[in-house]
Amino acid sequence: MVLERRADAGPWALILSPLLAVALTLASSVAIFWFLGQDPWRALNVYFLMPVSDFWGIQEVAVKATPLVLIAVGLALCFRSNNWNIGAEGQFLIGAICGGGIAVWTHGWGGPWVLPLMLMCGALGGALYALIPAVLKVKLRVNEILVSLMLVYVAEFLLDWLVRGPWRDPFGFNMPQTVTFARDATLPVLFDGGRMNLGTVIALVVVAVAAVVMARTLKGFEIRLVGEAPRAARFAGFSDTRLTITVFAVSGALAGLAGVMEAAGTVRQLLPGFSPGYGFTAIIVAFLGRLNPVGCLIAGVFIAITFIGGENAQIILRLPRDMTLVFQGLLLFYILACDTLILYRLRPSPRRAAA
Amino acid sequence: MTLATAILLTVITAATPLLIAAIGELVVERSGVLNLGVEGMMIMGAATGVATAIVTGSSALGVLAAIGAGMALAALFALLTLGLAANQVASGLALTIFGLGLSGVVGAPFVGMQREGIGKIALPLLSDIPVIGPILFRQDPFVYASLALVAGVAWFLWRTKAGLTLRACGENPVSAHALGYPVLRIRLYAVLFGGACAGLAGAYLSLVLTPFWTAGMTAGRGWIALAIVVFASWLPLRAMLGAYLFGGLIILQLHAQTAGVAVPSQLLAALPYLITILALTLIMAARRGAGGVAPAGLGQPFTPDR
Numbered sequence: 066m067v068l069e070r071r072a073d074a075g076p077w078a079l080i081l082s083p084l085l086a087v088a089l090t091l092a093s094s095v096a097i098f099w100f101l102g103q104d105p106w107r108a109l110n111v112y113f114l115m116p117v118s119d120f121w122g123i124q125e126v127a128v129k130a131t132p133l134v135l136i137a138v139g140l141a142l143c144f145r146s147n148n149w150n151i152g153a154e155g156q157f158l159i160g161a162i163c164g165g166g167i168a169v170w171t172h173g174w175g176g177p178w179v180l181p182l183m184l185m186c187g188a189l190g191g192a193l194y195a196l197i198p199a200v201l202k203v204k205l206r207v208n209e210i211l212v213s214l215m216l217v218y219v220a221e222f223l224l225d226w227l228v229r230g231p232w233r234d235p236f237g238f239n240m241p242q243t244v245t246f247a248r249d250a251t252l253p254v255l256f257d258g259g260r261m262n263l264g265t266v267i268a269l270v271v272v273a274v275a276a277v278v279m280a281r282t283l284k285g286f287e288i289r290l291v292g293e294a295p296r297a298a299r300f301a302g303f304s305d306t307r308l309t310i311t312v313f314a315v316s317g318a319l320a321g322l323a324g325v326m327e328a329a330g331t332v333r334q335l336l337p338g339f340s341p342g343y344g345f346t347a348i349i350v351a352f353l354g355r356l357n358p359v360g361c362l363i364a365g366v367f368i369a370i371t372f373i374g375g376e377n378a379q380i381i382l383r384l385p386r387d388m389t390l391v392f393q394g395l396l397l398f399y400i401l402a403c404d405t406l407i408l409y410r411l412r413p414s415p416r417r418a419a420a
Numbered sequence: 421m422t423l424a425t426a427i428l429l430t431v432i433t434a435a436t437p438l439l440i441a442a443i444g445e446l447v448v449e450r451s452g453v454l455n456l457g458v459e460g461m462m463i464m465g466a467a468t469g470v471a472t473a474i475v476t477g478s479s480a481l482g483v484l485a486a487i488g489a490g491m492a493l494a495a496l497f498a499l500l501t502l503g504l505a506a507n508q509v510a511s512g513l514a515l516t517i518f519g520l521g522l523s524g525v526v527g528a529p530f531v532g533m534q535r536e537g538i539g540k541i542a543l544p545l546l547s548d549i550p551v552i553g554p555i556l557f558r559q560d561p562f563v564y565a566s567l568a569l570v571a572g573v574a575w576f577l578w579r580t581k582a583g584l585t586l587r588a589c590g591e592n593p594v595s596a597h598a599l600g601y602p603v604l605r606i607r608l609y610a611v612l613f614g615g616a617c618a619g620l621a622g623a624y625l626s627l628v629l630t631p632f633w634t635a636g637m638t639a640g641r642g643w644i645a646l647a648i649v650v651f652a653s654w655l656p657l658r659a660m661l662g663a664y665l666f667g668g669l670i671i672l673q674l675h676a677q678t679a680g681v682a683v684p685s686q687l688l689a690a691l692p693y694l695i696t697i698l699a700l701t702l703i704m705a706a707r708r709g710a711g712g713v714a715p716a717g718l719g720q721p722f723t724p725d726r
Binding site: 144149151197201205206207208210211212214215216218219222223225226229230345348349352385386387388389390391392393394395397398401402404405406409 | 456460496500504505506507509510511513514515516517518519520521522523524525528635640643646647650684686687689690693694696697700701704705708
C-alpha cells in the first residue's frame with residue numbers, strides 16, 4: 066500500500082476529519098463500555114448528554130471549557146509554527162501561583178485594583194515560565210519538549226511547597242491550602258447561583274482576537290508560513306528565532322491567564338492538585354480544533370463535556386476516572402489518523418518490475 | 421555490607437528502569453523515529469506486569485505481559501506514524517495520554533495489593549568478593565538484562581550490517597530507500613523494540629522497585645529516559661553513564677530528605693527534573709558549533725513514493 070496525496074482535498078475535508086475522529090471515538094467507546102459490561106447507551110448518555118441537560122450543567126461546561134480553550138489557542142500558535150510547548154500545565158500552575166500570591170498577600174486590605182493586578186501577574190508569570198524553554202531552544206538548541214515538560218513537575222512541587230509552607234491558611238486546620246480569596250480577588254459570576262464567571266467572556270474575546278490575528282495579519286501569516294514552509298519563510302526574511310520567543314510567550318501568557326482565572330474564578334484558593342490536567346488536555350483540544358482559534362473553541366466545549374461526563378460516570382457508573390484519559394488519547398489518535406486518510410488516499414502498491 | 425555498598429546498590433536499582441527505557445528509545449531514534457510515548461508504554465508495562473503477576477502468580481509471566489503491553493502500544497504508534505505518516509510528536513503525546521489512562525483502568529482492581537518482589541540472583545563465589553561482589557554479582561535479573569541490552573545494542577549498531585542499515589534509515593531515509601532497504605519495516609522493528617524495552621522498564625518498577633501498583637507510578641521516568649538519550653548523544657555506553665548519574669541523583673535526593681537537610685522536601689523532589697534541564701543545557705552548550713549529533717532524519721515522516 067502507498068499513500069498518495071489527494072488533489073481534490075477541499076476545505077470540506079478540514080471539517081470532516083475532526084468530525085470523523087469524534088464519530089470513531091464514540092464508536093470505540095461503545096465497544097469499550099460493552100466490554101466493561103456497561104449498557105453503552107446509558108454510558109454515552111452519562112458522558113455526553115447529561116452534562117448539557119440543564120442550564121446549571123451548561124455553566125459547568127463553560128467553567129471547564131474556559132481554561133481549555135484559552136490554553137489551546139496559545140498552543141495552536143506554537144504547534145502551527147513547529148514549536149512544541151508541552152508544558153502548558155506548568156505555565157498554568159505558575160500563572161495561578163503568581164496571581165494567587167497577590168490575592169494571599171493583599172488578603173484583608175485589598176481594593177478593586179487587586180483583580181486586574183492578579184490577572185496581569187498571572188499572564189506575566191506564565192509567559193516568563195514559557196520563555197525558559199524558548200530561550201534555551203533559540204540560544205542553545207535545547208529540546209523544548211523535554212524542558213517545558215520537566216518544568217511542569219517543578220511547578221507542581223513549587224505549588225505544593227507554597228500551600229504547605231509560607232502561604233498556608235493559618236486558620237485552615239492545617240490543611241494544605243491558602244485562605245479563600247477575598248471578594249476583591251475573585252472574578253464576578255455572570256448568573257446568580259451558577260459558577261460561570263467573567264473568565265468565560267475573556268476567553269471568548271481572546272478567541273476572537275486570535276482568529277483575526279491568524280487570518281488577517283502579517284504575524285498570523287508568518288506563523289503559518291514558518292510551520293508549513295520554513296525555507297520559504299527564511300527567504301521571506303522572517304526570523305524563526307523571534308517567532309519562537311513570541312509564540313512561547315503568548316502561549317505561556319494565555320496558559321498563565323487561564324491558571325489565575327481558575328484560581329480567582331472557580332477554585333478561589335490555591336491547593337495541591339488544583340488542576341485536573343488542563344494543560345495536557347488542551348494539547349488534544351488544539352489538535353481537535355485543527356490548530357485554529359475558532360476550532361479550539363468548539364473542540365474545547367466538546368472536551369469539557371467529556372470531562373464532566375467522566376466525573377458523572379465515576380459516580381453513576383463507577384467507572385475509573387482514567388477512562389476519560391483513555392477516550393482523550395483515542396480521540397487524538399483518530400484525529401491524527403483521519404488527517405492523513407483525508408489528505409492522502411491509500412492505494413495498493415503498483416505492481417511494477419522490481420526496481 | 422557497608423553503607424557505601426548499600427547506597428551503590430540502591431543507585432543501580434534506581435538507574436536500571438531509566439537505562440532499559442533509554443536504550444530502547446535510543447534504537448528507535450537511531451532509526452529516525454521520535455517516540456515521545458515512552459512514559460505511556462512504560463506505565464502500561466508496569467500496570468499489566470503487576471496485574472498479570474497477581475492473577476497468574478508468576479513474575480515471569482508478568483514480565484512477559486509487560487513487554488507485550490509495551491509492544492502493543494508501540495505497534496499502535498507505528499501504525500500512525502509509519503503506516504499513516506502522522507506527526508510523530510503529536511502521536512507520541514497521544515500514546516502517553518492513552519497509556520496513562522489505560523494503565524489506570526487496568527490497574528484499578530489491583531490497587532494496594534502487595535506481592536513479593538522479584539529477588540536477586542547471587543552468582544556463586546563471585547558475589548562473595550568484598551565490596552564489588554554484592555554490587556556486581558548479587559543483583560536482580562533486570563540489572564543483568566539491562567547491561568546485556570547495552571552491550572548488545574552497542575554491538576548491533578556499530579558492528580553489524582543490520583545496525584548500519586538501521587542507522588542509515590535514521591540519517592537519510594531517502595538514500596536508504598534508494599539503496600533498496602525497506603525503511604518503514606526497519607523503523608517498525610526499531611519502534612517495537614523500543615516498546616518492548618519501555619514495557620520491561622515498567623515491569624521493573626511494579627515488580628521489583630515498588631512491588632505493587634499505584635496510579636502514575638512512573639512519575640516522569642519515561643521523560644527522563646528521553647532526556648538521557650539526548651544527553652548521551654545517541655550513544656549506548658553514554659546512555660548507561662547518564663542513567664547511572666540520574667539514578668545517583670534520585671538516591672542522593674532521597675537520602676537528603678531522610679537525613680533532614682534544611683531544605684524544603686519539595687525542592688529536593690524537584691531536583692531530578694531541574695538537573696535534567698541543567699544537563700541538557702550543559703550538553704548543548706558544550707556541543708555548540710560541533711554540528712548536530714542527532715540522527716539527521718529524526719522525527720521526519722518518510723513515505724516511499726513508489
